[in-house]
Amino acid sequence: MVPTAKRELIHAQDQWSIAQLRTALESALSGSGPALGFGEISSANVSSDVAVVVTTSGSTGKAKEIHLSAAAVMASAKAANRYLNAEIGNSWSLLLPLTHIAGINVLVRAIELKSEVKDFRNTNEYAKVDFTAIVPTQLHRALTSESKLLKHLQDATAVLVGGAPLSSDDRNAALARGINIVTTYGMSETSGGCIYNGTPLNGVDVKIIENIIYLRGPMLAEVALEDGWFRTSDMGQLENGKLVISGRSDDQIISGGEKISLSTIERELNENFNSIFIAFAKPDQEWGERLCIATTLELPQDTISHFLKNKFGGHATPKEIHKVDEIPVVGIGKPDRAKIIERLVK
Template structure:
């Protein structure tokens, strides 16, 4: 293999400091150093034009490595700061892991504004001020229900990006009522993270709905991935309402139980409407009688919630939505940032 057109991949471990990451990222964006590995990457080299290699969570399939150029990362950061009307000197706080594209994006945006990211990943106590930050829905839930210090930090920011997983309307409404200026983001590693804010495409980005209902994205933020005439076709279903994108759910999260189609996203949305203070996850397991069986996992110790959830789903959706089991867990397993690990949940039921 001709290695002259390739560069080394360097992955930083948990002992490395934030300045180490910033320095490594700056060098990766130029020809001065190796590409930066983000997460558990296995490749040791990439093409010379690749600056970042991201290991995806693989929450619904085989983990992948996504290659991003400096141009894509820069386009994403520039468009994000422009949408938020961030100015030179504004600060970003880091509340997300640097093993994920969302954490790297915080560094990119801060670098563009000429400021150092405020590292709050393992912070305890009162939080310092930052103009902008990015979190996942679980962190918003925790701020509203148990972490008053984090809540004050979010309230003091000009805008708080919330992405990485589906943000329910009820949770968003709670956050808004608490005085948090929430901007819901949609994107993935293949799009350099969030590229659609509150249903609006960032500068240079476009979206459409494919004939099968899946969301298509184009623009300079796309990774070095397979495209269909310039479009990246996601595995998410969506619709366009008044020019804005509404994400319906995963194209592959519909199960068939007893001949009935059941959307796991719809199940979770219905529970969230009735129980906005509960963290829940719908998942399925193979079933010899029904084909696939619906289960619900709840972050709770309240036994009464089992029958209450079943009743709500039967009344709202129908008898076919009655779960085979409701698991009470101290904490819902996650993979990546804010994504429920449905594979681990299914294993718990099968054990």
């Protein structure tokens, strides 16, 4: 039965200290205070069992609210701490924005451990902590240019890396430099990461139906379910019991009658050229949709075209390649395809 009673929702303020945020979050989770919203929240009231509200842009770039119960958020935190063998008093550092579930989760995990959170979001001076969480862009910067951040990550017992695909080059480089990275997969609808290093956290179930990933467990938000399962927009497979993500189901285009996964194109380009690419489509009278690529690299079109043709076949040869000054991002560092389309598709 869906709760009909309403609960007040207050918005987390940018000027709040970590201590103030933690107090408000603890009250929201315990039920002794109002629910807490992060980001651009329009709701003033929520269902009585909702403790946390976040916004997510998803794959379309259009923000939507995700309503999470205290039980879901705490189940996620407990499962994460259990996987990491975290103990009461172990500290976390905050390197992610609190407008994203990954940043909020750092606070919740620390609450569960009765431990300290050290806020390093706006500084390049760090202190040693037991655990932290970052996105692949931050890891890449640590490996290539930010030596103090690199030392911070090396000193941590484990570093969660999620929010976007991690290239194999950066993964291998991180391990070689002594960073104990744990790759995470999840989304706001699952209270953040629920698959660590390809393995479901305690209480989480995963299944694959026609290449689509379905998830089930106590960490789910108030979302539509199919026989108790949450249907993601991601494609993948189980290999030796581990989940391997292969792309998204909602980013396929059809060009000349052939299906092309934009995320798969991006992943292969990113890993081969060690940079960030965005693949997108433009309407085309001949092809239906034509594949286009945006990149900050100065690369001959033939270089990209030959690589994709050899990898996927002639239908994956891009019809346009756009050199841009920067790749726009959304959320905690995901390349913003919607913004590129807005700029380049006339």
